[in-house]
Amino acid sequence: MGFDASWLLLGLPLAFVLGWLASRLDQRQWRDDGRRAPKAYFKGLNYLLNEQQDQAIDAFIEAVQSDPDTAELHFALGNLFRRRGEYNRAVRVHEHLLSRDDLSRTDRERAQHGLALDYLKAGLLDRAEDALRRLEGTPLETQARLALLTIYERSHDWAQATAIAERMQQSQQGDFSTRHAHYLCEQAQTQATQGNFDAARGLLTHAIDLAPGAARARLELARLQLHQGEPAAALATLHHIAAAAAAALPLAAGLFVESANACGQQESTRALLQEHYQRLPSLDLLDAIIALLPAGSTRDDDAIQHWYAGYLDKEASLVVAAKWLSRETLTHEERHPAIQRALDQAAKPLTRYRCAACGFEALQHFWQCPGCQSWDSYPPRRVEEL
Numbered sequence: 487m488g489f490d491a492s493w494l495l496l497g498l499p500l501a502f503v504l505g506w507l508a509s510r511l512d513q514r515q516w517r518d519d520g521r522r523a524p525k526a527y528f529k530g531l532n533y534l535l536n537e538q539q540d541q542a543i544d545a546f547i548e549a550v551q552s553d554p555d556t557a558e559l560h561f562a563l564g565n566l567f568r569r570r571g572e573y574n575r576a577v578r579v580h581e582h583l584l585s586r587d588d589l590s591r592t593d594r595e596r597a598q599h600g601l602a603l604d605y606l607k608a609g610l611l612d613r614a615e616d617a618l619r620r621l622e623g624t625p626l627e628t629q630a631r632l633a634l635l636t637i638y639e640r641s642h643d644w645a646q647a648t649a650i651a652e653r654m655q656q657s658q659q660g661d662f663s664t665r666h667a668h669y670l671c672e673q674a675q676t677q678a679t680q681g682n683f684d685a686a687r688g689l690l691t692h693a694i695d696l697a698p699g700a701a702r703a704r705l706e707l708a709r710l711q712l713h714q715g716e717p718a719a720a721l722a723t724l725h726h727i728a729a730a731a732a733a734a735l736p737l738a739a740g741l742f743v744e745s746a747n748a749c750g751q752q753e754s755t756r757a758l759l760q761e762h763y764q765r766l767p768s769l770d771l772l773d774a775i776i777a778l779l780p781a782g783s784t785r786d787d788d789a790i791q792h793w794y795a796g797y798l799d800k801e802a803s804l805v806v807a808a809k810w811l812s813r814e815t816l817t818h819e820e821r822h823p824a825i826q827r828a829l830d831q832a833a834k835p836l837t838r839y840r841c842a843a844c845g846f847e848a849l850q851h852f853w854q855c856p857g858c859q860s861w862d863s864y865p866p867r868r869v870e871e872l
Contacts, residue, residue: 557583557593564600573608580604595624602633611637628659635665639859644672665861667697668853671706678710686710701727701734701866702853708741717748721755728758735762737851737866739774752778769805769837769868772797787813805833805870836870 560583567576583589583597602617615637621630631650638647651666674689687710693703704727711720724738724745739759746755756778763771776790794810797803808829816822838847841864846857848864855863865872 557586557589561593561596561600564604568600568604568607571607573604576604577601577608592625595621595626599626599629602630606633606637611641628654631659636859639854642672644669644676648673664697664700667693667700667703668861670696671702671853674706674710678713683710683714699730701731701737704731705734705738705741708738708745712741712745712748717745718751721745721749721751725758728762732762733766734866735759736768736770739768739770743774743777746778752780767797767800769803769871772806801871803870804829805836805868808833833870836868838869839864839867840869840872 560579564576564579564583567573567579580597580601584594584601589597598617598620602614602621605611605614605617615634618630618634618637621627624630631654634650635647638644638650648666648669651662651669654660655662655666670689670693674686674693677683677686677689687707690703690707690710693700694707697703704723708720708723708727711717711723720741724742727738728735742755742759746752756775759771759775759778763775772793776793779786779789791810791813794806797806798810808826811829812826816825835847838849839851840847841852841855841857841860843855843860843863844858846855847869848856851866852864854861
């Protein structure tokens with residue numbers, strides 16, 4: 487039986503038509519998928535701008551499922567998971583990005599940084615440290631080193647923090663001299679607690695050289711000198727604070743009194759404090775001046791009341807008013823203790839220190855805020871004086 491060429495003539499157009507239909511179907515499906523991905527993306531962006539994070543995450547997940555190769559959607563999704571506190575999901579997103587062979591070098595570094603932040607927020611400091619170390623020598627090196635400083639500060643690893651601060655200073659990635667000095671002071675406190683006073687002094691001297699305009703290192707050195715029976719040396723160190731960091735003088739007021747009493751230099755010390763007090767009155771300086779007034783006079787109470795009244799003439803202070811009233815005699819003296827307790831209770835919150843960055847209040851002055859971890863955010867003055 488011979489081959490019938492008519493079947494060939496009929497089959498070729500049919501094959502052409504079927505191929506054309508198949509290509510049209512593929513193009514239509516591709517266009518539909520392409521339309522769905524941008525639509526989901528813009529929907530997620532709209533939710534994000536309206537601070538509807540849950541809906542934004544759902545929309546971005548839909549977009550990623552439609553186009554799993556879109557790196558930017560993965561980055562957006564990972565950041566949203568981290569902000570929402572779903573750190574495990576954020577880690578999986580960034581690990582998925584890092585596992586892709588087609589990822590560019592820049593995106594790989596971004597994914598590595600995102601993964602480090604996921605671990606940091608989740609409190610996995612060891613993993614975060616390892617992830618951040620991998621960013622050395624990249625454009626994200628500065629951000630990675632700042633995050634490492636956060637880790638070492640939270641874990642009180644002051645030696646590692648010192649090494650990072652030195653490296654950043656040498657690389658001209660910012661001025662870290664004051665922060666570096668704080669790290670040295672923290673190490674000096676540890677050495678002094680362990681009885682290594684020479685090592686503590688060496689660290690504090692280095693800190694003073696690094697940040698001569700900062701008060702902390704000199705305060706710590708004066709406290710150490712006083713503890714070791716060197717009140718004259720402590721007083722000399724405190725005089726440097728008055729010259730180089732006069733704004734921090736209220737923090738040194740108590741040490742001035744203790745050092746002056748120990749070496750018999752009450753009068754000259756009181757004169758120095760009065761000179762600074764005239765320029766900028768302070769509750770702590772006022773207490774120090776009163777503590778250094780000559781003793782033994784029958785007019786001691788009158789002299790003290792004079793200082794309190796002088797302060798009240800300049801500033802409306804409930805703290806000082808309560809102290810002034812404590813030395814006065816009332817018409818109904820039997821009511822005095824109850825009235826005094828009420829005033830002291832009302833004045834007590836005004837004697838706290840307040841962080842200028844987050845508002846965290848504390849009875850003692852902190853060099854690093856326990857609330858927001860900011861350095862030097864506590865003014866050296868009480869809440870009532872702010």
